[in-house]
């Protein structure tokens with residue numbers, strides 16, 4: 260593929276090389292990478308950055324989130340996390356923006372004996388994969404984070420699990436993509452036949468289901484934001500995650516005093532915030548870190564993760580449509596998976612050759628599971644769920 264210099268503005272009457280549907284972290288990062296290679300890129304989204312990323316915590320946690328039965332996904336998460344330091348540098352340079360990228364590491368903790376027993380099973384599994392998980396004695400844990408509750412029975416350190424602020428990341432990606440020459444069109448795509456480009460990339464999060472027929476479903480997550488009193492930094496530096504009386508919970512400290520406390524995982528498609536969820540999250544958070552009780556509660560919000568039947572993303576050509584690539588279904592991991600998704604999809608667009616890393620995540624693993632809405636436009640195809648178009652949070 261021949262390209263143009265990224266700095267050359269392009270004539271919008273000329274057919275784009277790439278149309279990206281969706282301006283969340285995934286779509287914008289793909290647009291940036293493609294435009295930086297000199298391709299003509301158009302990005303369609305009525306409300307850029309309004310999807311799951313608008314509420315996401317931004318943990319980059321391939322180790323703490325290496326779960327039983329998800330080895331291939333763990334491999335992709337590790338590959339993406341390894342790209343994060345260079346990706347963050349490059350993006351900061353290209354956008355001139357801070358990302359809130361922090362590398363203090365993650366502490367995984369258990370409040371009660373039962374919580375610790377459950378956590379230890381997972382750490383043993385993670386260590387069996389040769390992942391960097393270091394169990395800590397209670398004194399070592401408190402040396403690292405004195406603000407942890409004395410009741411916390413034990414923990415482990417995952418030093419390579421980092422964090423970024425998605426509310427800084429997405430605007431930075433948008434700036435970088437536009438500086439590289441990508442053009443944003445503030446409209447929803449209701450059927451793929453509306454898009455005219457050599458290659459279409461569907462990166463619409465939960466909105467991908469209506470456009471492609473792929474089994475992407477909304478998985479609701481309620482999440483809270485707190486703020487340390489008096490404009491101070493939070494009294495802890497690591498991401499802290501674990502179990503508190505059986506409740507899985509995480510706490511993400513930001514340099515500006517914010518603490519993100521999350522999150523529920525619910526098989527629902529509404530974005531209502533419920534009193535019960537807020538109560539459970541606050542109780543679990545305060546049990547692990549008592550000082551949170553003194554923080555301001557500044558936001559309670561819900562978002563919809565783009566989930567898939569095997570919890571893994573859907574990356575590559577749509578069956579029967581080699582001109583349509585999907586980059587969706589990132590579920591709980593879209594922020595950590597942004598660099599690898601963007602690089603590998605941009606490679607696929609430019610060379611036509613799929614990196615072997617993509618093989619387990621091809622869309623055709625779900626072939627035959629749903630009707631094909633790309634076949635022909637019709638009334639039934641126009642069922643774009645409302646939530647994909649919300650300008651929430």
Ligand SMILES: Cc1cc2nc3c(=O)[nH]c(=O)nc-3n(C[C@H](O)[C@H](O)[C@H](O)COP(=O)(O)OP(=O)(O)OC[C@H]3O[C@@H](n4cnc5c(N)ncnc54)[C@H](O)[C@@H]3O)c2cc1C
Nearest residue numbers: 281283285310311312317318448464466480592593594595
């Ligand atoms: C509570 C919560 C916490 C999370 N925490 C983390 C975390 O700590 N770490 C992590 O890695 N991930 C986390 N995630 C997951 C992460 O937010 C998602 O995986 C990620 O945002 C997916 O990115 P995306 O660009 O594919 O989709 P989204 O961020 O959902 O963006 C999709 C975009 O597509 C647009 N769109 C939809 N339909 C159309 C259409 N028809 N036409 C045009 N545009 C359309 C939408 O307007 C939106 O801008 C969390 C998610 C939630 C809900």
